Amino acid sequence: MAVTGKIFIDGEAGTTGLGISARLDGRPEILRMSLPPERRKDAGAKRALLEAVDIVILCLPDDAARETVALAASLGDKAPRILDASTAHRVADGWTYGFPELSPAQPEAIRTARLVSNPGCYATGAIALLRPLVDAGLLSADHPVAINAVSGYSGGGKAMIADYERGAAPAFEAYALGLEHKHLAEIQRYGGLERRPIFAPSVGNFAQGMLVSAPIFLDDLPGRPKGADLQAALAAHYAASRFVRVMPAEASGKIEPQSLNGTNDLELRVFFNETRRHAVLVAKLDNLGKGASGAALQNLDLMLARSA
Template sequence: MAPKIFIDGEHGTTGLQIRTLLADRRNVEVISVPADKRKDRDARAEFLNAADIAILCLPDDAAKESVSLIENDTTRVIDASTAHRVAEGWTYGFPELDAAQMDAVRAAKRVANPGCWPQGPIAMLRPLVTAGLLPADYPVTVNGISGYSGGGRPMMEDYVEKGSAAPGFLPYGLSLKHKHVPEIRAYAKLGHDPIMQPAVGNFAQGMITVVPLQLGHLSRVPTGAEMHEAIADHYAGLGGGVVEVAPLAEIERSDEINPEIYNGTNRMRLHVFANDQRAQALLVAVYDNLGKGASGAAVQNMDLMLGL
């Protein structure tokens, strides 16, 4: 009998994408609360406890409530909200984090799906900090651009309504209190909070995240080749991952640095650009904010947990 998957919040952006990704799958069975009982707490509890894996596509408080409704020791959880990403007892659902993380996800009962914005910076910074090429107290800055689907239904509706009149580049998070900062700090192994300056563009999905590096003040300045090698070696040693590293190249621009190039997939491609004479570098990650960032990541974790 196929494992039962319950998507709590299946009518939101992430939930709908997960349903689409699972629509033609025959090795899982998606179970759903009847439409007229979607907000019925008892009905949700029944389905949460009937599922082999519950995928939570909900706001933080609602996700915490859903976890509290699970009364058995068999339902496993993938939470796509921010609620449990740095919480004790939860496994971080970025299988490429290190050599042990894929097995940790396979064995976990509670998996916290990563945020879309943190995955790129973590994917690039963690191998450098682990290799000793960047100190943990390095003053990290993260910027980039994401499609408007990353802002949830209100932002999506606003952008669709405005059409071509919507902003092509809209910075946000200007209070410097972005909810993803603790996640980046924890899993990139940073000693203090990074500055995060996200922006949204007038396209539905896809994203680029960038970490600029001023290296001249370090006691030992790494070269671009050394940083590229450390990142490439990290991912070369992982089987079954979906993160790849582009060849090191000295270029002015590339068609591959396009936020929409991997839309509809859970691929992530990392680039290292450096000027050794100036002791400067740019780390660039390109991926789909819904693919590797949310829905696709949830399905990747589900497959690992079920051994599929």
């Protein structure tokens, strides 16, 4: 099989890098290039490798990602295209947001972009729920939005993973209660929100999986829609999507976070009570799949369609 693209995963030993590598197993058309461990901090060696690849995927802390982007930019016409899985460039000028389902035009924007930012896991669920409703006029851009979420501990970094795996972490923990979570900027921008939402994340004692939810007072929305109207708007937006599905709400009124683990799927539901005129929007995804490495591979495939 002919090679369609040469890539370098900068930060391949981290959780997202390992996830991308695993998803690329069995994809011989994508040639993975790397540096030996003893040369990973050698700027000259990295520069030469960046010149040799079509796309570099950054799975690095934010500052390190910015350093690699600056190094690539110094190569001029020899610079590779960049897919950044860090938080560093998600709302930066000149970067294309890597959520293909954002709008009908987004896949082509990703396909032709030189710089693509992979979305955050929480942001993926929140934006998937909110943006179609804003675009449809069912949710005002200045509506006061509150978002709750729970994730598996695998998204918390090496220290958190180690604490959970050795039994030293709590069964459940709310965090980021200073209300400055790093995903807020992209949720507001790409969710189409003029008003900064309140975001309250938490982590549970399970390795991976995620639920993102937003409670809604239906009578506070423009035109006082029914819960079924919100579901219909989501269904219309994602009708042609391969990975995003709008599902009926469970009759039990319960939902668990782990059934999509290992996939790049995202499921959206609208739970509602018309008597009370209340609704809860819920997104389910694998925080390591559609929330990280799965989304990166989806974006990579779009980008390589142009590179091939």
